[in-house]
Amino acid sequence: MVLSTLMSAASVPWSSLVCGTLGFVLLWQASRLVDLLWWQPRRLERALRAQGLRGTSYRFVIGDMMDYRRRRKEAQSRSMPLRCHSIAPLVAPLLCDIVREHGKTCMSWYAMYPKVTIHDPDLAKEVLSNKFGHFEKVKFPPLSRLLAAGLAEHEGEKWVKHRRILNPAFHLEKLKLMLPALSTSCEELVNRWTRSLGSDGTYELDVFPEFQRLTGDVISRTAFGSNYLEGARVFQLQSEQVERIAGAWKIGIPGYLSLPTKNNRKMHQNNSEIESILHGLIGKRMQAMQEGENTKEDLLGLMLESNMRTSDDNGQSISGMTIKEVVEECKLFYLAGTETTSILLTWTMIVLSMHPEWQDRAREEVISLFGKNKLNYEGVNRLKTVTLILYEVLRLYSPAVAFFRKTYKEMKIGGITCPAGVLIELPLLLMNHDPDIWGRDVHEFKPERFTNGISQASKNPGAFLPFSWGPRICIAQQFALLEAKIAFCTILQCFEFELAPSYTHAVNNTRLMRPMHGAQIKLRAI
Numbered sequence: 442m443v444l445s446t447l448m449s450a451a452s453v454p455w456s457s458l459v460c461g462t463l464g465f466v467l468l469w470q471a472s473r474l475v476d477l478l479w480w481q482p483r484r485l486e487r488a489l490r491a492q493g494l495r496g497t498s499y500r501f502v503i504g505d506m507m508d509y510r511r512r513r514k515e516a517q518s519r520s521m522p523l524r525c526h527s528i529a530p531l532v533a534p535l536l537c538d539i540v541r542e543h544g545k546t547c548m549s550w551y552a553m554y555p556k557v558t559i560h561d562p563d564l565a566k567e568v569l570s571n572k573f574g575h576f577e578k579v580k581f582p583p584l585s586r587l588l589a590a591g592l593a594e595h596e597g598e599k600w601v602k603h604r605r606i607l608n609p610a611f612h613l614e615k616l617k618l619m620l621p622a623l624s625t626s627c628e629e630l631v632n633r634w635t636r637s638l639g640s641d642g643t644y645e646l647d648v649f650p651e652f653q654r655l656t657g658d659v660i661s662r663t664a665f666g667s668n669y670l671e672g673a674r675v676f677q678l679q680s681e682q683v684e685r686i687a688g689a690w691k692i693g694i695p696g697y698l699s700l701p702t703k704n705n706r707k708m709h710q711n712n713s714e715i716e717s718i719l720h721g722l723i724g725k726r727m728q729a730m731q732e733g734e735n736t737k738e739d740l741l742g743l744m745l746e747s748n749m750r751t752s753d754d755n756g757q758s759i760s761g762m763t764i765k766e767v768v769e770e771c772k773l774f775y776l777a778g779t780e781t782t783s784i785l786l787t788w789t790m791i792v793l794s795m796h797p798e799w800q801d802r803a804r805e806e807v808i809s810l811f812g813k814n815k816l817n818y819e820g821v822n823r824l825k826t827v828t829l830i831l832y833e834v835l836r837l838y839s840p841a842v843a844f845f846r847k848t849y850k851e852m853k854i855g856g857i858t859c860p861a862g863v864l865i866e867l868p869l870l871l872m873n874h875d876p877d878i879w880g881r882d883v884h885e886f887k888p889e890r891f892t893n894g895i896s897q898a899s900k901n902p903g904a905f906l907p908f909s910w911g912p913r914i915c916i917a918q919q920f921a922l923l924e925a926k927i928a929f930c931t932i933l934q935c936f937e938f939e940l941a942p943s944y945t946h947a948v949n950n951t952r953l954m955r956p957m958h959g960a961q962i963k964l965r966a967i
């Protein structure tokens with residue numbers, strides 16, 4: 442019987458066997474695709490709706506993407522009156538409508554992926570606090586990873602190790618070491634502006650690119666110390682990468698797949714150059730450290746110092762980062778640390794031009810503490826009004842619009858069981874503009890709401906999350922605030938400012954929330 446089966450199989454021509462196998466593979470792949478694009482979204486939708494969750498219905502492959510694009514395009518063509526800070530309908534128009542119609546916990550679709558939006562700060566913190574990666578960070582598309590490899594991509598054990606090594610480098614005490622680098626970059630900015638003043642003592646400029654350059658300089662100096670110029674080249678290449686990725690996003694998904702397009706080839710080239718500069722810097726630094734030089738006064742030195750240690754403060758043995766990982770972290774600092782702080786500084790200048798009474802109060806405080814002298818660490822920590830202002834700007838114009846996580850196993854959040862594969866959106870901007878949390882004056886610029894501390898500023902003591910929360914909270918939040926304070930105070934010491942007539946109040950939310958048409962400001966030397 443077996444023999445006859447084998448003989449009949451032998452008589453089947455090879456071509457039929459190959460065609461049969463190919464047909465089977467194709468059928469199998471097609472069924473997987475149908476599952477991914479149709480059955481799985483429908484299954485997840487049924488599971489979520491069965492629990493009473495309301496929201497938009499699944500549309501094959503595109504989900505809500507077309508509506509999202511259309512509404513966004515419409516919103517981006519609009520502008521707002523000056524002094525109006527109710528920006529959510531312009532930044533996230535579709536989401537605002539979905540939340541209004543279906544409630545603060547609702548569902549919508551990012552293409553074929555169901556997205557549960559959770560608007561409650563306590564639940565948002567519960568998601569962000571999860572230490573076990575059950576709500577994992579959403580991964581970047583392949584080419585963005587060239588740029589943003591490193592910490593943001595790590596999960597589980599690997600990420601815990603990175604945190605253990607990087608946290609001490611960003612410890613508040615260590616930040617004092619960075620102060621001279623921060624001050625130098627800020628002074629250079631102010632000197633550049635002063636040289637550009639016209640004969641009437643005024644200068645009109647778009648401050649956003651200026652602040653991008655400033656934050657790039659700050660990272661180069663604080664990360665690489667005396668090797669600042671090589672670091673500056675890395676920053677320049679990184680900025681080019683960001684622009685290229687943004688361009689690819691505009692064309693659509695094929696733009697950022699790993700196809701050998703001209704853009705992608707250039708990005709690979711850029712990336713190789715970035716990595717080779719960083720490898721050079723690390724090599725030099727390690728040699729200097731082995732020769733006993735004190736090189737711990739910048740981020741790279743602090744990272745490598747932690748890296749070379751074999752045990753922690755409790756005597757537990759630890760393994761350091763690999764050189765590849767240090768390279769990735771350096772790249773990440775540029776990405777995470779430049780645009781965010783420059784956006785904060787830019788909105789601060791815009792908002793204080795709209796509210797000159799607060800600009801005057803901030804200047805009075807700076808002048809009373811420092812006069813026109815150099816800023817010092819202790820003094821900066823005593824600034825009250827400036828801190829209140831920065832918090833209020835971070836609330837109204839938080840650089841990050843929302844945080845995203847994804848369930849990789851079934852998870853329960855606020856009574857809703859989310860199966861694996863569901864995106865969780867925590868809409869920071871909507872929470873920051875919610876009258877139920879911040880009161881009826883939610884859209885007003887009122888720094889005084891923070892007078893008694895962050896926890897007393899709103900009805901929910903944990904509602905203020907501009908740097909996220911939990912184990913993945915912004916590693917450099919203290920550093921970012923120090924940087925913003927030093928830059929802003931140095932500017933206040935030298936200039937008064939107001940909006941230039943060409944400024945249009947509109948918001949662009951491509952990656953982070955920046956002013957749509959730039960930030961044209963008129964400076965006057967004082």
Ligand code: HEM
Pocket residue numbers: 592593660773774777778779781782785840841844845907908909912913914915916917918920921922
């Ligand atoms: C005003 C300025 C800043 C704001 C508002 C900000 C905000 C944030 C937020 C919201 C996250 C978490 C994102 C998420 O969970 O999805 C984050 C992460 C991060 N930030 Fe910042 N950031 C700022 C400045 C900086 C600076 C100056 C640096 C570096 C020098 C930096 C380095 C990082 C890094 C490395 C992470 C990833 C942490 C991790 O994944 O564990 N940030 N930041």
